[in-house]
Amino acid sequence: MKIMGKATARPSLALVKYWGKQSVRENTPATGSLALTLDGLVTTTTVEEAEDDRIVLNGRVGNPAPYKTFLDEIRDQLGLGGRFFSIVSDNSFPTAAGLASSSSGFAALTGALAAFAGARLTPKELSRLARKGSGSATRSIWGGFTVYEAGAKEAYQEHDEDFWPEFRVLAAVVSDKPKPEGSRNAMEASRLTSPYYGEWVRTSPDLLKKARKALDRRDLATLGPLVRQSYLRMFATMFTSDPPLIYWQEESLALVRTLEDLRREGLEAFETMDAGPQVKIFCLEKDLDTLKTELEKRCNRSGNLNFLVSRPGAGLQTERLEIQP
Ligand code: PMV
Secondary structure, eight states, X not given: OEEEEEEEEOOEEEEEOOOSEEETTTTEESSOEEEEEBSSOOEEEEXXXXXXXXXXXXXXXXOSGGGHHHHHHHHHHHTOTTOEEEEEXXXXXXXXXXXXXXXXXXXXXXXXXXXXXXXXXXXXHHHHHHHTTOTTHHHHTSOSEEEEOTTOSSOEEEEOTTSOTTEEEEEEEXXXXXXXXXXXXXXXXXXXXXXXHHHHHHHHHHHHHXXXXXXXXXXXXXXXXXXXXXXXXXXXXXXXXXXXXXXXXXXXXXXXXXXHHHHHTTOOOEEEOOSSSOEEEXXXXXXXXXXXXXXXXXXXXXXXXXXXXEOBOOOOEEEEEEEOO
């Protein structure tokens, strides 16, 4: 009989960002984050025992070396030491392009290995394990809205996925090419070289506190500008790193400016960005069609932009499959 572990997880999009480590060794964040798990984008991962670690990502054989430290740590924690895995992972969206695929990817891998091991772990324990893969994966274990506090080893759920059913995220995919620099190295470069990094860390708790309150009240008009402050302050540390980190593309800035125009015209839609050129815009369901139509008209004459719609989504789901030969 063959045992397989299977898991699905969804990306965690931060409204208030974490950027920079408090402890590199423990992989804990320097700034607390408030995030949303997206239902429209799914990572599905299966693991089964093999002679060596192997990884197939979106149908392509990948290099398992970057995952080794994480896999060794998880094997250790799950009592799987000395065993190797064939990992197959598929994303329903562009990988490594700033759509938070590392969050869903490491959360799904953690879940699939735990399912394989038959370990009955709580979400808190899974969140702790996933953290070793990527900071945002710590949050992807939960659905809905999550909080991951500065220096913490796990995230928690603030509100479940039914808390704000009208909330929508429209991800404008500017480019589906992998980003030039992974976030782990990039945030370390910001920490070590940006003169603004200290201020970023110092001012983050206040933003987080205000954003949590606005979210509690489902107050988009207050939440939106706070979310913009968070990503723009984060980018300020990137732009001022040495060498500078510039993830934006012309289309990204065009979207940011168009959203300013649309807000002036009365539309309630606010953007955020991560370590990549994509622009993720949030609004209420009633405004989604207008938002999409206006962005298509004003920013997508070339037809190069793709739009993906999400609402608050579910957390990690796992399954242990016993396959008869
Ligand atoms: O998940 P990591 O460690 O690759 O870092 C992600 C950082 C941002 O996506 C830019 C912000 C966040 O809080 O998700």
